[in-house]
Amino acid sequence: MSYLHYAWTNILQTLLRVLPFPCRTGLVKIGAPGRDSPVLLTCNFRLTVARVRRAIQGIDAYLLVANSRGINVWCAATGGLLTNHDVIAVLKTSGIEDLVDHRQLILPQLAATGIEGAVVHRKTGWTVVWGPVRASAIPAFLKAGSQAAASMRTIDFPWPQRLEMAVAWASPISLLALLLLLFWPQGALPVVGLVWALSALIFLSFPLYHERLRTTGGRIALALLLWLLFMAALLAATIHAGTLSWPLAIRWGAISLIVVAILTVDLMGSTPVYKGGFQEDRLLQIALDGELCTGVGLCEQVCPRNVFEVDYQQRVATVAKAEDCVQCGACIVQCPCDALHFRSATGAVVPPETVRRFKVNLLGRRLVDSARAT
Amino acid sequence: MSTFVLMRILESAPQRYDLGIRLLTLGRVQRAYDRLASYIDPGQRVLDIGCGTGPLALRAARRGASVRAIDVNPQMLEIAARHGRDTGLSDRIELVEMSVAELDAERSESYDVVMSGLCLSELGDDELAYTLKQVTRILRPGGLLLVADEVRPQSLVTRMLHSLVRIPLAILTYVISQRTTRPIAGLHDKLTQAGLSIMSADTSRLGSFIELMAKKPDKATA
Numbered sequence: 001m002s003y004l005h006y007a008w009t010n011i012l013q014t015l016l017r018v019l020p021f022p023c024r025t026g027l028v029k030i031g032a033p034g035r036d037s038p039v040l041l042t043c044n045f046r047l048t049v050a051r052v053r054r055a056i057q058g059i060d061a062y063l064l065v066a067n068s069r070g071i072n073v074w075c076a077a078t079g080g081l082l083t084n085h086d087v088i089a090v091l092k093t094s095g096i097e098d099l100v101d102h103r104q105l106i107l108p109q110l111a112a113t114g115i116e117g118a119v120v121h122r123k124t125g126w127t128v129v130w131g132p133v134r135a136s137a138i139p140a141f142l143k144a145g146s147q148a149a150a151s152m153r154t155i156d157f158p159w160p161q162r163l164e165m166a167v168a169w170a171s172p173i174s175l176l177a178l179l180l181l182l183f184w185p186q187g188a189l190p191v192v193g194l195v196w197a198l199s200a201l202i203f204l205s206f207p208l209y210h211e212r213l214r215t216t217g218g219r220i221a222l223a224l225l226l227w228l229l230f231m232a233a234l235l236a237a238t239i240h241a242g243t244l245s246w247p248l249a250i251r252w253g254a255i256s257l258i259v260v261a262i263l264t265v266d267l268m269g270s271t272p273v274y275k276g277g278f279q280e281d282r283l284l285q286i287a288l289d290g291e292l293c294t295g296v297g298l299c300e301q302v303c304p305r306n307v308f309e310v311d312y313q314q315r316v317a318t319v320a321k322a323e324d325c326v327q328c329g330a331c332i333v334q335c336p337c338d339a340l341h342f343r344s345a346t347g348a349v350v351p352p353e354t355v356r357r358f359k360v361n362l363l364g365r366r367l368v369d370s371a372r373a374t
Numbered sequence: 375m376s377t378f379v380l381m382r383i384l385e386s387a388p389q390r391y392d393l394g395i396r397l398l399t400l401g402r403v404q405r406a407y408d409r410l411a412s413y414i415d416p417g418q419r420v421l422d423i424g425c426g427t428g429p430l431a432l433r434a435a436r437r438g439a440s441v442r443a444i445d446v447n448p449q450m451l452e453i454a455a456r457h458g459r460d461t462g463l464s465d466r467i468e469l470v471e472m473s474v475a476e477l478d479a480e481r482s483e484s485y486d487v488v489m490s491g492l493c494l495s496e497l498g499d500d501e502l503a504y505t506l507k508q509v510t511r512i513l514r515p516g517g518l519l520l521v522a523d524e525v526r527p528q529s530l531v532t533r534m535l536h537s538l539v540r541i542p543l544a545i546l547t548y549v550i551s552q553r554t555t556r557p558i559a560g561l562h563d564k565l566t567q568a569g570l571s572i573m574s575a576d577t578s579r580l581g582s583f584i585e586l587m588a589k590k591p592d593k594a595t596a
Contacts, residue, residue, distance in 0.1 A: 022556070024498070024499075025498035025499075025500070025501075026498055026499065026500045027500075067496075067497075067498055067501075080447070080448075080449075083446060085446040085472075085473035085475065086446075086473075088473060088475045088476070089473055089474065089475035089498075089501050090498075090500070091475075092475045092478075092504065093475060093498075093500040093501045093503070093504040094500050095500070123476070357448050358448060358449070
């Protein structure tokens with residue numbers, strides 16, 4: 001794939017990031033793979049496939065593209081759109097079983113919220129190995145003998161990803177803002193500019209304020225601060241230009257307040273490092289039953305936030321950094337001892353079989369119902 | 375993680391699936407299901423592939439068949455089970471969470487009829503070829519495959535006309551149900567390759583929606 005085509009794919013798909021973009025499923029050969037070459041699996045979101053292919057060019061490997069309905073790995077797996085069934089389907093129908101002598105499948109770690117390694121193994125004989133969080137780490141992962149170092153397993157929110165989220169939010173909101181062309185044509189472009197500026201400001205300055213997002217007060221204070229900053233800039237500019245008037249201040253005050261509200265309403269949920277902060281009734285805590293835990297350590301391998309510590313001598317895990325948990329549920333889905341579960345603020349328990357069957361993002365009413373039942 | 379709005383929409387998507395699909399096919403699908411189900415006789419053993427909320431399975435059960443209905447989506451299956459209870463047909467429908475990739479576990483020549491409504495178009499090319507091969511294996515000689523699904527129109531002109539109508543409908547359907555289908559290309563050839571004979575195939579005016587009945591050849595003629 002040419003560099004231009006790759007750049008174009010990245011730009012277009014980042015602009016339309018909130019929409020699914022399916023591409024062809026099935027087997028892709030990278031380089032000249034042989035009977036011992038590694039077999040990797042990814043989703044069929046076009047942008048992801050382009051990035052994975054780019055990350056592993058120069059390596060001889062088989063890439064299986066599973067049907068995630070055109071959605072990225074983490075969202076699809078957590079939302080029930082990239083499941084055991086999709087992995088089993090691509091293993092059994094792509095012809096890969098005739099091409100390699102081994103039965104080791106490297107899955108993206110973020111797929112652990114929806115794909116059960118144990119079920120894939122039982123139904124197909126393939127052993128699941130959890131690969132790194134980011135495709136760019138795949139070469140290092142393979143070089144280390146398919147072992148993911150702690151840094152490869154942990155997700156962070158560096159500026160390129162923050163910029164991507166800023167664009168992903170700004171572009172659909174701008175499309176909506178363009179509706180203004182119908183009844184306030186001269187206002188449409190300034191509103192679009194405002195959306196992009198605020199979005200970039202919010203996501204790029206994230207490291208400065210993110211600790212304060214943990215409380216509702218902090219979140220409201222952030223939104224107000226952003227709004228006041230904009231208003232101060234607006235007042236300064238209009239006073240300087242001599243165009244300040246009450247209608248102008250009120251109009252832009254209201255518009256900017258709406259834009260700030262939209263962008264910050266679930267800011268934490270737009271990051272990979274916090275739970276969505278918007279729905280207090282759906283905030284869950286991870287709970288570990290020490291009686292059931294046998295220290296297998298799969299939780300540590302699949303946790304993207306490095307929450308667990310496993311003592312392999314005592315054969316027991318501990319939830320060492322519960323405050324860093326993003327409630328993705330991967331550990332619960334994978335634990336072979338059923339030693340982990342979610343607990344809600346009201347004390348309701350979401351057992352592992354419910355998380356496995358219905359996926360974290362689809363618990364919704366089930367969570368509320370189970371809380372009411374207790 | 376995921377945002378509030380997306381979560382709310384997703385978790386209620388299966389409830390809105392029926393409405394979404396009805397829009398995408400402009401209501402054709404219900405009538406197509408009625409006609410397809412009329413091929414089913416009492417006492418027959420029927421497999422419904424990708425049963426979803428169960429519209430075909432319920433029709434088959436109502437005609438007195440005993441139906442095994444498979445789908446990969448546990449929420450769809452929950453809704454199908456509820457429809458089964460509401461209509462008193464539960465004892466004739468066996469709902470199983472299973473994908474087409476596991477059809478190799480079904481016994482050879484164990485079904486009189488295999489049917490599929492709007493499922494084949496959700497499969498990738500490899501999966502579709504695999505599914506049709508398995509369907510041919512598990513049908514008894516003379517058994518029927520009934521399909522209602524979206525296909526790609528044959529000629530370029532109708533294909534373009536079809537796109538004009540479909541794109542806005544597809545967007546609307548996606549907004550409502552977060553689901554879409556990819557029309558199947560070359561279904562006739564794929565069925566023939568799998569060893570099935572097409573007995574009847576009716577396409578809608580633009581050639582985009584197909585109602586099809588195919589037959590596994592009887593032993594004598596095979």
